[in-house]
Amino acid sequence: MQEHRVSSWLELQEALFADSWNEALGRHRASYVFRGMPHAEHDLSTALNRRGLFVRKEKDLLRAFRKYARGTPREPLDSVWDWLALAQHHGLPTRMLDWTFSPYVALHFLTEEADLAHEDGVVWCVDYRETNRLLPRPLKTLLKREGADVFSGEMLAEVAPSISDLDRLARHPFVLFFEPPSLDARIVNQFALFSVMNGPEARLDSFLERRKQGVRRLIIPADLKWEVRDKLDQANLTERVLFPGLDGLSRWLRRYYSPRPR
Template sequence: MGNGQEVHVEDLQQLIFALTQDQWQPSEAKYRINIAYRGLSSDEYPLETGLARLQAEAAGGLEQHLLRNFKKYAHRDATPGDSLWNWLSVAQHHGLPTRLLDWTFSPYVALHFATSNPRGYGRPGVIWCVDYVAAHELLPPGLRTHVEPLGHGLFTTEILTAAAGSLEAFDEYRSDDGAGVPLFFEPPSLDDRIVNQSAVF
């Protein structure tokens, strides 16, 4: 499972073992598994955000427009304060296409999403497992220095706001080859779905 290895399983017992064993973790977690999981009902589905799918069909500037309107028309109980990252978290869980991708701390929640569509039972599903601490070691220094003092490699919305208070500021961070950077953060408990799904974005 480490370094992009695929593991195929035939039964539930093999699956649970494959999802919960931690021998493959590059970060060698000592006290808790540093894994985020994502379940999909087809192994043909890419790891692609809702916003990326929309932008393939629409003009630029779509993200700011969608978020502005979501804030304007959101139910008053959904108001997460002024943090951009809190707003994106709530918007993602209400189905707005965002730059966020749903992950979970729970292999069982990922398993639910991999098996929740009965029409997909004839083809292989997939559960992605990422060691987010190891992934964050690949971040540019300007981002990595914000999370390293915590020792667990997971961002919060407060840390993200300090590192990048706007989408434009976040987009300034690039990998060595100029590509965007993947980053995992734990949203605050602003929504029951966020709590129930042990959400990570």
């Protein structure tokens, strides 16, 4: 894993879009996903395994969620993976972590909390083609057959109809990236996807720290955060867009008109 501390907006752009040229396509099409966090010391534990709170309750949580959420989704959900995505989207502790294809959406989540403006932030950049090399053969075969780089719920259900089936695919740790169905405009506008590991207790940061290629941690100093935030606002990367509706509008207005902390 590489770690790089940026010192300016321009250096940040170079770092975020590094290695984006795809020679085969003749286009700038990066194979990276991004996760922005407001504090560089925050880890990549999931809500399920953070401090070991819910590791043994994963199946109970999802079973109860599916039982009581019946009729709530506007579209029928075909697989356990789509149900898991819906649960993650609404705050249930799961083994998933939120990521995005957009480096600017990652920067939004790095800068949205004014209370942490005095702390250095971090953007994790992960090349999913590199992490895909460690996938079990059935998952690799599925990606190749579909001509895909990340999974859908329908694809995952072919190889792993249940969470337990995924865990049994390999003894070594692996991570896959899963693009959820378009449950609402929030998922669409955030260009969102989730990471999933084989095991409720698995820690993604421990896994990524051992990778020699395809993983970067970009440290954004606290004194650069306000410039990043202001330029995102000018580019219309705000809560009003990323959280469509009155709640997002109110979040944007509250932050935008708040005085800058000393």
